[in-house]
Amino acid sequence: MESAIHTAAPPEAGRSRGSLAEDVCRRIADEIVLGQLAPGTRLDEVTLAARFAVSRTPVREALKQLAIMGLVETRPNRGSVVAALSVEQLNHMFEAIAELEAACARHAALRMSEADRAAMRQHHAEGRAAMQAGDIERYEAANVALHATIIRGCYNPVLIDMATSLRDRVSSFRRTQFRNLERMSESFEEHSVIVEAILAHDVITTYREMRSHLISARSATTRAAPAWGNAPAAAAAPLPPDPLP
Amino acid sequence: MESAIHTAAPPEAGRSRGSLAEDVCRRIADEIVLGQLAPGTRLDEVTLAARFAVSRTPVREALKQLAIMGLVETRPNRGSVVAALSVEQLNHMFEAIAELEAACARHAALRMSEADRAAMRQHHAEGRAAMQAGDIERYEAANVALHATIIRGCYNPVLIDMATSLRDRVSSFRRTQFRNLERMSESFEEHSVIVEAILAHDVITTYREMRSHLISARSATTRAAPAWGNAPAAAAAPLPPDPLP
DNA sequence: AGTCCATGAATTGCATGCAACGTGCCAATC
DNA sequence: GATTGGCACGTTGCATGCAATTCATGGACT
Incomplete structure (x- = not known):
């Protein structure tokens, strides 16, 4: 399946x-x-x-x-x-990713194996090293690996598959996500909170922080979107409300 | 798309x-x-x-x-x-549906139009009538309509599509969901809380109640699963933990 | 000069033919 | 008598040919 x-x-x-x-x-x-x-x-x-x-x-x-x-x-x-996505479609996708990955992370906080936790810490450490070296490519790789590890940590093939395929669909649109180092260190700090929460089995913090982390990532990406010019770009569609339960 | x-x-x-x-x-x-x-x-x-x-x-x-x-x-x-799903796969799907629909409902609580709200109330009223008449078929139809209305209320095509296609994939496995009237009235009471919460724009209650409602539905369905006998039926797979943030 | 229509080229959509893989059965052998 | 080898059948997988639709370009008419 x-x-x-x-x-x-x-x-x-x-x-x-x-x-x-x-x-x-x-x-x-x-x-x-x-x-x-x-x-x-x-x-x-x-x-x-x-x-x-x-x-x-x-x-x-x-x-x-x-x-x-x-x-x-x-x-x-x-x-x-x-497929060339409009800014509006991209926003919808990021919103869906935020919901899915936050749910994955919440389950991961309870279901990850020790090996999973070790891998997660290692990817996060790699991200720190990449950030300190100012190596954007390397940070991007560590970022992908960290998120993939957390997604797989929910041990639900259906959720894993949906989250992964959604990530793939937008992957080509977020190449320039960390072009400024400010966003990179911001991202790293958010990762730190998430990793800590998962290691502490804190489902509430994990869910909330992962969700807001991905909403930040959305903003960082779609701000750069108009530069593409390939899509209708519906006049910087107003971001819909983001309730945080 | x-x-x-x-x-x-x-x-x-x-x-x-x-x-x-x-x-x-x-x-x-x-x-x-x-x-x-x-x-x-x-x-x-x-x-x-x-x-x-x-x-x-x-x-x-x-x-x-x-x-x-x-x-x-x-x-x-x-x-x-x-496709013939094993009990384990079915559990994974219900878990994913719970996450997706709860997220949809949370957004719907903030984004639904007045027409959407009216339609939701009407489907819920139809469900009440069906329940009082003891008409399982009719309640099932009202149930599907109510959930569909809430799902569409999130106004995110990506979330709508994922939730709907997941529902379709398990739909043939839940025909007997309400075969006892106890579960039907239980379901109706849960719906009442959800509808109230959405009408009150209460995102927290909406999310929590929709999620637990679907987890109840999962239990109601998979309890009947071994009767099918068409799948490996991995010995009544222990339900994984369900954190409620 | 602008617009409309017609014709042509190119590409997709569908049908069919042939080859390869997997399955089930029968028989021959251990 | 059980197991394994081989053979034949059915089904899928891929290639190619033909028809239908679309877009573009050119010409004629208003």
């Missing part, structure tokens, strides 16, 4: 496992998530078929699957393009 | 809109959700192609999409069957 590439793929398992369609789907998804395929890029069936040395059929199936995952947008008889 | 049948299909719009693949996908999904296709049923490409009077290609694409949505399970070179 569980939809996407996360459960299906043994990480980096020698390329070309399973059916051609799934393989093509994974490879395209990787390129989109890694930002090698910019949003708005046209995805032509014959071109892709040629690139991957397969026929059009598996490419078609891969594109349909990617469309359902939300990574590409397919218009009838008009082909597919890499 | 947004994956599934919910946004794509104008409800009951004359059958056969859009591409054949999407149409076939919707029709199969409907039959699964409505319980006309029992979990475990074998889905043969040629048989389905004959039934819908199309070729195998659109059927193939439809099955792939359904597999990603989690409604069918596809094993390589072995065909597809209607």
